[in-house]
Amino acid sequence: MNSPLASTPVVTANVIPFKKILIANRGEIACRVIRTLSALGIASVAIHHRLEARAKHARMADQAVEIKGETPVAAHLDGRQIIEAALAIGADAIHPGYGFLSENAGFAKAVANAGIAFIGPDAATIALMGDKISARDFAAAHGIPVAPSVMPTQDIDAFARDAAAIGFPLLIKAAAGGGGKGMSIVRSASELTEAARIAASEAQRYFGDGRVYAETYVERPRHIEVQVLGDGQGNAIHLFERECSVQRRFQKIIEEAPAANLAPELREAICAAAVRLVAAAKYKNAGTVEFILGADGRFFFLEMNTRLQVEHPVTEMITGLDLVRAQIEIAAGHGLPMAQGAMMQNGHAIECRICAEDPARDFLPETGAVQYLGVPEADYLRFENGLDPGQRITTDFDPMLAKLVVHGPDRDVAIARSIAALKELALLGVTINIDYLARVLAHPAFRAGDLHTGFVAEHREALAVGEPAPEALHQALIAAALGFREFHDLAFGVPEPHATIGRWRN
Amino acid sequence: MVFKLVLDGNLHEIDIVRRRPHLVLRIDGREHEVSGIGSYGDGRQTIEIAGTAIHFARAHAGDRQFLRLDGRSFEAKLLDPRSVEAGGSGQDSVKAPMPGAVISLHKAVRDHVLRGETIVTIESMKLQTALLAPRDGVIAAILRVAGEVFDKDEVIVRLEAPAQVN
Numbered sequence: 320m321n322s323p324l325a326s327t328p329v330v331t332a333n334v335i336p337f338k339k340i341l342i343a344n345r346g347e348i349a350c351r352v353i354r355t356l357s358a359l360g361i362a363s364v365a366i367h368h369r370l371e372a373r374a375k376h377a378r379m380a381d382q383a384v385e386i387k388g389e390t391p392v393a394a395h396l397d398g399r400q401i402i403e404a405a406l407a408i409g410a411d412a413i414h415p416g417y418g419f420l421s422e423n424a425g426f427a428k429a430v431a432n433a434g435i436a437f438i439g440p441d442a443a444t445i446a447l448m449g450d451k452i453s454a455r456d457f458a459a460a461h462g463i464p465v466a467p468s469v470m471p472t473q474d475i476d477a478f479a480r481d482a483a484a485i486g487f488p489l490l491i492k493a494a495a496g497g498g499g500k501g502m503s504i505v506r507s508a509s510e511l512t513e514a515a516r517i518a519a520s521e522a523q524r525y526f527g528d529g530r531v532y533a534e535t536y537v538e539r540p541r542h543i544e545v546q547v548l549g550d551g552q553g554n555a556i557h558l559f560e561r562e563c564s565v566q567r568r569f570q571k572i573i574e575e576a577p578a579a580n581l582a583p584e585l586r587e588a589i590c591a592a593a594v595r596l597v598a599a600a601k602y603k604n605a606g607t608v609e610f611i612l613g614a615d616g617r618f619f620f621l622e623m624n625t626r627l628q629v630e631h632p633v634t635e636m637i638t639g640l641d642l643v644r645a646q647i648e649i650a651a652g653h654g655l656p657m658a659q660g661a662m663m664q665n666g667h668a669i670e671c672r673i674c675a676e677d678p679a680r681d682f683l684p685e686t687g688a689v690q691y692l693g694v695p696e697a698d699y700l701r702f703e704n705g706l707d708p709g710q711r712i713t714t715d716f717d718p719m720l721a722k723l724v725v726h727g728p729d730r731d732v733a734i735a736r737s738i739a740a741l742k743e744l745a746l747l748g749v750t751i752n753i754d755y756l757a758r759v760l761a762h763p764a765f766r767a768g769d770l771h772t773g774f775v776a777e778h779r780e781a782l783a784v785g786e787p788a789p790e791a792l793h794q795a796l797i798a799a800a801l802g803f804r805e806f807h808d809l810a811f812g813v814p815e816p817h818a819t820i821g822r823w824r825n
Numbered sequence: 826m827v828f829k830l831v832l833d834g835n836l837h838e839i840d841i842v843r844r845r846p847h848l849v850l851r852i853d854g855r856e857h858e859v860s861g862i863g864s865y866g867d868g869r870q871t872i873e874i875a876g877t878a879i880h881f882a883r884a885h886a887g888d889r890q891f892l893r894l895d896g897r898s899f900e901a902k903l904l905d906p907r908s909v910e911a912g913g914s915g916q917d918s919v920k921a922p923m924p925g926a927v928i929s930l931h932k933a934v935r936d937h938v939l940r941g942e943t944i945v946t947i948e949s950m951k952l953q954t955a956l957l958a959p960r961d962g963v964i965a966a967i968l969r970v971a972g973e974v975f976d977k978d979e980v981i982v983r984l985e986a987p988a989q990v991n
Contacts, residue, residue, distance in 0.1 A: 684949060686924045686976060690884030690891065691867050714924050714949060742896030747867075747884035749891075754898050784833075791895040793852050794879050796832055797859060798872060799901035800839050800850070802883050802890050806828050806903065807865040810841055810848050 335651045337361055337412045337436065341405040342380070344416030345395060346705040347721060348627070349376035352414050355643040364410050366401060368394040370715070375705045384408060391715050395419045398426040402433050412436035412650060414643070418717070421626040422449055438650045440551075440604045440625050447600065448623040458620040461599040463592045466611070466619040468534035475519060479512045482533040490536040491515055493522030504536050537613040539771035542566070542621075543578055544609040545593035546634045548645055548655055551603025556659045557590040558634050558642075564770040565759060567682045572752070572775075573759060574630035575669045576637050579730060579768025582616075589618055594659075596623065605631075605646045614771075629672070632701055632724040636668035666726055667733040671741065671756045673721045675712045678755035679784055684718045686711075687749025695743040699726045699736060702744075712749045720751065730768070734760050758782050829904035836904070916959045919982040925949030926974045927981070936964050944982050945969070956981060 340356055341364040342349045349365055353376065356363040365380035368391035377383040384404045388394025395401075398420055405413055413430050415421035421439065428442035439445070448454045459465045469481040471494035482489055482505075489505045491514055505514045515531060523529035546558040562578035563571040578586070593608035607628045609621040631642045645656050675685045689710045694702045704721035712720065725740055727733030741757040759765055762778060775782070787795065800806045828839045840851040848859040861873030867884045881894035892899040928946040932938055938958040945956040945967070962984040969981050 680922070683923045683952075687886050690886055691882055693869065693882055693893075745869075745882040745893040747882060747891035747893060747898075748886045750900065751898070757896070787895070787897060787899075791897065792832070793855065793857060794874060794881075795892055795894050795897075795899045795901075796830060796837055796839060796852055797850060797857060797874060798863075798870070798879065798881050798883065798892055798894055799832060799890055799899065800828060800830055800903075801859075801863055801872060802865045802885070802892075802901070803828075803830075803903045804865050806839075809826060810844065810850075810859075811862060 335359060335361065335647060335653070337647065337651060339364060339381075339408070339410045340412045340414055340438070340647070341366065341384075341401070341408065341410035342376070342414050342416060343395070343401050343420055344414075344418070345371065345374065345376055345391075346716065347703045347719075348416040348418075348629075350379055350705045351703055352416060352643050353379045355641055355647070358641075359644065359647065361647075364405070364408055366395070366404060373707070374710075375707050382408060398423065398429055402429055402435065405430075405435055406433060410435065412438055412647075414438040414646070415626065417626050417629055422624070424449060436650050438604070438646050440549075440602055440606070444600055444602060445625050448625050451622060454622055455620065457600065458596055461595055463596050463620045464618060466535040466537070469532055471530035471532045473519070473530055475512065475515050478531065478533070479515055482515070483508050483511055485533065485535060488536040488538070489533045491518045491531055491533050493518065493526055493528070494530040494532055495522065495526035495528040505533075535619070537611050537617070537619070539614045539773065540564075541578070541612040541771055542571070542609065543581070543589055543612045543618065544607050544628075545590050546576075546628070546631065546642075547593050547597045547602070547606050547608060548649065549597045549600070549602030549604065549606065550649055550654045551601055552654075553598050553601045554655060555594045555597040555602065556655055556657070556662060557594050558638050558640065558662060559664050560586060560590060561630055561633055562770060563630060564772050565765070565774050566772050567678075567775045571630065572672045572674070573669065573756065574633055574672075575667065575730070575733070576633040577664065577667065579770065585612075585616055585618075592618075592620070596620070604649060605642050629719075629722070630670050632703060632722065633668035633670050636701075636724065636726040637664045637666060638662065639665065666728045667730040668724060668726045669733045669737045669760070670722050670724045671737060671753070671760075672719050673723060673744075673746065673756070674718045674752050675720055675749045676718050676752055677750045678752050678782075682752070684714055685750040686713055688712060689720075689746065690748030691745060692747075693743075693745035695740045697736075697740070700724065700740055706746075720746065720749075731766075734766060754784065755782065758784075831902045831904055833900055917984050917986060918980045919944060919956050919959060919984075921947065921956075921975050921977055921979045921981055922954065923949045924975065924977045925954075927969045927971050928953060929971055930967060932964055932967070934964050934967060938962060938964060938984075947975075947981075958984070960984070960987070962987060 339362040342352045353363045363380040365377045365383040366386045367377040370391050386394040386400050420426040424442040424446040427437045427445055430437040455465050467485045472478045487506050491503050503514050505511050518531045519529045542563045543560050545560050549555040560578050561574050561576045563574040565573040607624040610618045611621050612618040676682045677685055689706050701724040725737040727736050738757050738760050741753045826841045830837050842851050843849040850857050857874050859874055863870040863872045869882050871878050871880050884891045890901045925947045928948045930945055932944045940958055940960045942958045943955040947954050965985040966983040
């Protein structure tokens with residue numbers, strides 16, 4: 320197979336016109352992009368706020384530019400300053416990574432206007448897909464299934480009549496909503512009007528906008544997304560699907576490719592729908608089309624992300640393709656890396672997002688410092704990170720610290736290897752979620768591929784931290800006690816005359 | 826000599842039974858002979874318990890210690906005997922459950938509060954949380970003003986010691 324590390328570039332006749340690329344990002348994804356740039360012989364430019372001047376991405380890049388801002392996040396969102404930096408240093412392209420400015424149409428436009436290539440789609444496409452309503456209308460117009468819905472209104476009776484016509488169960492949502500406020504599930508016509516009234520009054524109270532809308536409620540939904548590549552000329556291919564159903568706080572924590580237990584016809588239909596959408600939009604870049612899949616086999620368009628995805632390595636591992644390289648080649652006008660028919664899939668890959676958070680306290684973020692980092696090594700795994708020894712973990716950035724991505728010849732092996740790697744990994748100095756991730760992977764429902772977006776909630780008790788075996792507990796207590804100087808000195812203290820030199824014997 | 830150690834939130838006692846010829850510790854009535862002395866520093870370590878080598882990794886962070894042993898994470902703290910003697914029932918202060926910033930203060934120093942009343946609203950990672958009075962009482966101090974940031978477990982509010990009833 321191709322190396323799952325996707326680090327060995329295949330020689331092509333086409334020469335990439337970019338000599339220097341600025342990465343408008345930080346952390347693990349900046350490090351990831353720099354790796355491919357190095358392999359391609361393209362100079363890399365990192366940007367950093369003064370608080371992260373010594374960060375790994377800034378050290379890895381060929382050049383680093385400081386960007387100013389009240390906070391590091393504000394600096395990374397300052398598009399104008401970043402474009403000025405790119406111009407000043409002579410970068411001919413900008414790679415936005417994910418998050419920050421990656422899906423900001425205004426930024427993409429400003430980059431293009433400055434005469435710099437934006438490694439992503441054009442501003443109009445970002446705007447089209449960035450607006451949930453326009454994206455959904457565009458998808459529906461091109462025959463992509465969207466969840467039937469009734470648009471926002473304040474006429475409760477008309478709303479209830481139209482909503483009932485869709486069929487039950489229904490999800491009632493606030494038009495201006497978010498975070499579950501003003502949402503309810505309605506299972507029969509008799510509950511509908513009252514539920515709509517309550518939702519409207521809650522929406523009014525929370526958001527100052529009483530409009531509500533309704534859509535088909537998908538029971539035990541799975542989050543299935545398709546990795547796509549488009550050349551901007553209407554040609555598009557898919558790189559198979561990923562499943563990202565294991566989520567907490569509406570954010571993914573475990574992703575895999577391919578999805579478990581997906582019937583071949585269904586898989587084909589979902590991937591074909593994604594390609595149809597991307598071709599119709601004359602999309603140019605790597606992208607992800609997200610779907611929600613119901614237990615009944617119905618699937619609906621959710622949204623399209625017009626950028627590289629956090630979980631892209633699982634696709635790289637099963638296809639052997641380097642997606643950052645594909646993005647750069649597409650931006651350079653070299654087209655798609657291969658035809659759909661030539662796309663092969665090999666084995667199974669799983670990504671675990673390692674986050675500074677405490678699963679026992681509802682996944683609340685944690686702070687600390689990276690006091691010790693011991694990373695497992697194997698040719699079948701990638702530990703994607705931008706961590707440095709001693710680095711402080713603050714709430715300045717996202718709690719995701721690293722990604723552990725593991726490949727195996729099949730799903731069972733990928734799970735077993737992931738669990739073993741998580742157990743071997745030591746990232747000490749801040750509370751993280753790796754033991755929780757290992758418990759999820761080991762859970763019979765996960766092993767069986769019985770996944771849905773409510774997995775974390777459904778298995779809350781089974782996934783809670785268990786008591787350690789008495790043997791391990793005592794070992795941990797002894798190891799901990801000996802790590803405290805007061806205890807250590809007393810335990811190994813020597814008769815008085817030698818007491819002062821005792822501690823130096825180690 | 827008995828040491829009190831909090832491991833993952835649970836209190837344990839470790840007794841140094843003997844130091845010679847080998848270190849013997851007692852935990853929950855069980856004795857363990859420890860040899861192959863490790864250092865108390867950070868990083869990969871090995872100790873021997875009853876002749877078996879135990880490999881683990883350790884890191885200190887302030888007064889906390891993080892351990893990775895047997896494929897599992899542990900967090901330990903040595904209990905300072907003075908803090909136990911001080912007898913703070915844990916009801917005299919309100920600590921930050923997570924790092925973040927103060928959004929607003931709902932009470933002022935000298936105010937009377939009832940148990941469960943909101944004293945401060947904080948925000949962390951776009952989540953707002955109310956810090957509640959742990960008991961009825963009078964506010965002695967509010968240690969952060971709106972806009973100020975704090976770390977997890979920092980004391981944000983102190984209550985006056987309850988009046989002696991007897």
